[in-house]
Amino acid sequence: MYSTMPDIPLTLVRVLRHGATVQGASTVSTWNGRSFDRRSYAEVGERTARLAHALRTRLGVRTGTRPESEQSVVGTFMWNNARHLELFLTVPAMGAVLHTHNLRMPAAQLIYTIRHAGDEVIVVDAGLTGTLATVLPHLPDTVRHIVVAGRGGRAALAGFTGEVHDYEELIADQPVDYPWEEELDEHTAATICYTSGTTGNPKGIVYSHRSTYLHCLQVAAPNRFDLTHRETIFPIAPMFHVNAWNIPHTAFLTGADLLLADRYLQPVPLAHMIELGRPTAAAAVPTVWTGLLAELDARPYDTSSLRRGLVGGSACPPALMAAYRDRHSIELVHAWGMTETSSLTTTALPPRRVDSEEEWSYRISQGQFPASIRFRLVDDDGVIVPNNGVATGELQVRGPCVTSAYHGGVDAPQRKPEADFTPDGWLRTGDVGRISPDGYLTLTDRAKDVIKSGGEFISSVELENALAEHPAVVEAAVVAVPDDRWGERPLAAVSLRPGSGAEPADLRDFLARRIESWMVPERWTVLSSVPKNSVGKYDKRGIQDQYARGRLDVVHLSRHPSGGTTAREPGLIGM
Amino acid sequence: MYSTMPDIPLTLVRVLRHGATVQGASTVSTWNGRSFDRRSYAEVGERTARLAHALRTRLGVRTGTRPESEQSVVGTFMWNNARHLELFLTVPAMGAVLHTHNLRMPAAQLIYTIRHAGDEVIVVDAGLTGTLATVLPHLPDTVRHIVVAGRGGRAALAGFTGEVHDYEELIADQPVDYPWEEELDEHTAATICYTSGTTGNPKGIVYSHRSTYLHCLQVAAPNRFDLTHRETIFPIAPMFHVNAWNIPHTAFLTGADLLLADRYLQPVPLAHMIELGRPTAAAAVPTVWTGLLAELDARPYDTSSLRRGLVGGSACPPALMAAYRDRHSIELVHAWGMTETSSLTTTALPPRRVDSEEEWSYRISQGQFPASIRFRLVDDDGVIVPNNGVATGELQVRGPCVTSAYHGGVDAPQRKPEADFTPDGWLRTGDVGRISPDGYLTLTDRAKDVIKSGGEFISSVELENALAEHPAVVEAAVVAVPDDRWGERPLAAVSLRPGSGAEPADLRDFLARRIESWMVPERWTVLSSVPKNSVGKYDKRGIQDQYARGRLDVVHLSRHPSGGTTAREPGLIGM
Structure with missing residues (x-):
């Protein structure tokens, strides 16, 4: 028929x-340094x-x-x-x-x-x-x-x-x-x-055109930015990075007003833009939300219009999401995507009928895929593992907004197409994680960021999330560095809140109470700011490179808490 | 490239x-007459x-x-x-x-x-x-x-x-x-x-598959039913009529819970289902919303879960929308669509930044088209008229969810394809109306329902909407009937609230204060229930047929108000 x-x-x-x-x-408003130019x-x-x-x-x-x-x-x-x-x-x-x-x-x-x-x-x-x-x-x-x-x-x-x-x-x-x-x-x-x-x-x-149009429908969807001509969307993510998650196109598709920051991507002007432009939704990578949080904590701004902020590009520390929720009544929604998947792909809107603790465990996951996307986890032997919330593997995806090739192939003679795509046409994301029976993805690492220590795997994301819970920590990146005995060990690179007085030993002790002791890093470096790459993610290759060249100021500690410093831990003072 | x-x-x-x-x-719940069977x-x-x-x-x-x-x-x-x-x-x-x-x-x-x-x-x-x-x-x-x-x-x-x-x-x-x-x-x-x-x-x-999938995305969209896996959708519209607006498929697409009424489409069980099933959104034709209103007015039900009810299939009287808003805090959203357009196509969500009176004028329109649909108004001479909110014409549409043919053609030898589709592939909807510069469609009639009286056009929808504002009126349908002098004149068929005591002369007087006097019907018939066709719309052909056969009990009145009855008009008693 x-x-x-x-x-x-x-x-x-x-x-x-x-x-x-x-x-x-509807209007597009571009920040000129003092106010918005509207069109x-x-x-x-x-x-x-x-x-x-x-x-x-x-x-x-x-x-x-x-x-x-x-x-x-x-x-x-x-x-x-x-x-x-x-x-x-x-x-x-x-x-x-x-x-x-x-x-x-x-x-x-x-x-x-x-x-x-x-x-x-x-x-x-x-x-x-x-x-x-x-x-x-x-x-x-x-x-x-x-x-x-x-x-x-x-x-x-x-x-x-x-x-x-x-x-x-x-x-x-x-x-x-x-x-x-x-x-x-x-x-x-x-x-x-x-x-x-x-x-x-x-x-x-x-x-x-098709993949962009379909992705825009996904961006506008109720479980993503939830956009109609009654909302205002603020893509803090740069338009040069995966087309700002296709938000500019989606604004025209839905009639949502559009706020644009021009070159003013620093915390102070961003906070002013939110107060004056009154966006209902915004999008940024975790490092931008981290910087903005410090400004919102330091000075009063009216951010009441902002009901949903999507955070993607790399894993968002739960402590950051909790800080926005508790101190600013802003719901950060965790998302995942890649340039290869047209950006925004999964989002973590929890199910109904769960208690608040369970709800939080859903919120900090990378979330659910839309119906158009097929997904699977594959282990090192190429076997598909079950979505039981426990088994881990590399995430592979296929769908109308997921690339199945690179333009003109890959310009790296030693790199074969199989490294990026499976023979049956699925994208190998290079991300490692697990998927719950109800389809919530939890990424534990980029495959290349996993730390292989003495035959066991340490998740850099897990260490970073734990560090982010320490009140003195502003930024935390954990990378693998070579180790004579264990093959690889974690190195923690952190930046600290000015005047916090915290030292690596404090953070080490803090970690030791949260994660298994063999995972606690021995190598620590405190930086004024953790280096980021061109799209605002932590530059882990750069940190490894600096370490290899001996250019980092690294403190070596034992993995085990030292009694002498616990008195300085937050919450223990005065006990 | x-x-x-x-x-x-x-x-x-x-x-x-x-x-x-x-x-x-997520679950589908089917009413069994007393409770829901859940799966x-x-x-x-x-x-x-x-x-x-x-x-x-x-x-x-x-x-x-x-x-x-x-x-x-x-x-x-x-x-x-x-x-x-x-x-x-x-x-x-x-x-x-x-x-x-x-x-x-x-x-x-x-x-x-x-x-x-x-x-x-x-x-x-x-x-x-x-x-x-x-x-x-x-x-x-x-x-x-x-x-x-x-x-x-x-x-x-x-x-x-x-x-x-x-x-x-x-x-x-x-x-x-x-x-x-x-x-x-x-x-x-x-x-x-x-x-x-x-x-x-x-x-x-x-x-x-494509048209259905795309239509489901449209049904789930934030300016339509706004569905995620956190909502519950109640398609009161029958599944045998345009696939219940594709709501069953959309429920699976989004994970929204689905309530189904089985054969219990009467006001009393529907009210119970809303109270017990707690839908967040529902869909029905105006006559069903009308019947349900009487039940909700008569007895107390908890309808607090229902934040959006879409109403389509035929024009919804503004008085009905106002009654739901004022008496039950339920937002009825006006929509338009046809079997030929995969059902739900436009929806009337007003713009931002309008005052409440202007907002209401948007709400009672048929609303805006989604981006995928091209639309135009064409006059009797085949000329496209401007979307200036004044000029009227037949609505023509084209898009990925709009049919461009009938299966096996049309089984009516005297009917040519041009009657349904233009040579450039647009659907001739048979609906007549105007479109505002900001894209809001207002339908004044089905082309075949327009009353051509003395060379002027009378909108049956306008008369029906005005009649629906009278507190005694439950249902009102206005149809064209032959008239020796004027060619055609309107006949008003109404059903009245039991015990209201209202008579045709009262309604005539009520109309005369709201519309131009030459449009006021002379022919009136009061029925226990206005007949409806197989999909719940007023059966205008049937009423005309009954009238032609002399089977309607028709009261003839002059078009002008008679002083003697004004004392019985609502609001004037006691003056």
């Missing part, structure tokens, strides 16, 4: 059109039309409406702002491919990705031309145009051999209507993102 | 698997596997995983209950086609649809075998098996020449695992529904 339903594609054209018309009264979605819609005309007629951007089309790639080198939103919408909707560059990527990797994706146009925030200038001499010939968004910054681009344009001048005299192809093939490429490779060159993932 | 995202299909297999595993602790989704999952085995191996049901497959059609003749849910999931997931029969369809139409769809198996509730028996002599040869769900009722099927089975015996000894095809082609047919044709034979719409 043939269905009578037409094969109408899911495209970002629909997202753009819906946002600019039905949701035209309606209807206005954004007109500017996307003008931008599309300019890109096509003045910069020669080639568009396509089929997967096999020869599409131009338009790169962006931008913070979270309204012009970046316009590019998010315009470039895919016109049939070109958007390539968001990670501003914190090392120059060599940046050049690699520009060359690998084949960027023809790069749009850069005026304040970032100096950074872009460092790679100018190495840009491939494909890059013919640089468009500067905002005032100033032209001087840094003097060495560029192609054309330099001003964003506003470019679109100024263009028509406010554009003949968007409403029914382009949904498998057409929409955007490309590169993973922040810690070893080897970055790997590219090409999202289609 | 090629996307690296795999083309993984959206299927009801995913919905079934997700519901039965990740959401396995977990995990248990339902096992029973679907057993049912699939039985259908395939014992009844020879043919399955397919491609649009061109030869799939068997399995018909159901059932109320809202857990076994019907099992068929909703099993039949499409195994690759056959589910055909839900409208229990209230006239026998001739029922036979037509069985023949037209090619049913091979019919599953019937034991209590409905008597009804099915009336068509037994006319069943086509394709129907080889009747499966009886529940105890008793076998005697009525004595005349059936094929095999009769018992549902529970059939599935009793089957394996609890079934090799569901996870990645069947999403364009494969999943279910077929027939419209309740008021003229001519019913028309079939074949939904695909």
